[in-house]
Amino acid sequence: MRILLVDDSRTIRNIQKNVLAEIGQTDVVEAADGVEALARIGEQRPDLMLIDWNMPNMDGITLVRKVRETDKALPLIMVTTEAEKSRVLEAVKAGVNNYVVKPFTAETLGEKIKQTLEKAGVPA
Numbered sequence: 001m002r003i004l005l006v007d008d009s010r011t012i013r014n015i016q017k018n019v020l021a022e023i024g025q026t027d028v029v030e031a032a033d034g035v036e037a038l039a040r041i042g043e044q045r046p047d048l049m050l051i052d053w054n055m056p057n058m059d060g061i062t063l064v065r066k067v068r069e070t071d072k073a074l075p076l077i078m079v080t081t082e083a084e085k086s087r088v089l090e091a092v093k094a095g096v097n098n099y100v101v102k103p104f105t106a107e108t109l110g111e112k113i114k115q116t117l118e119k120a121g122v123p124a
């Protein structure tokens, strides 16, 4: 299973990669913003995406909307410091499957990923 990590922080992407490795997921691709993420998706559709909200060039909410224009099924998890309920609702409305607030623990992120894939019916 291929997972695309989208975050402008290399440190965050490294943390996410470590969490994924702990749950046996090592086919990981990275992007630093929404524009780069769309390019990666164009090369190969991932099976899951973790998406930061605040990024240069194209932010995460715009990316979610762009992805959903053509792909309703791809599991998307927003991972962000934006913790207000209105933000969460906005993201859900845009089409995210799950939401993780930073800072996250490895346990929480791992759980949300498993939850999201189960719900989406994606075999791990």
Ligand SMILES: [Mg+2]
Residues within 6 Å of the ligand: 007, 008, 009, 052, 053, 054, 055
């Ligand atoms: Mg950011």
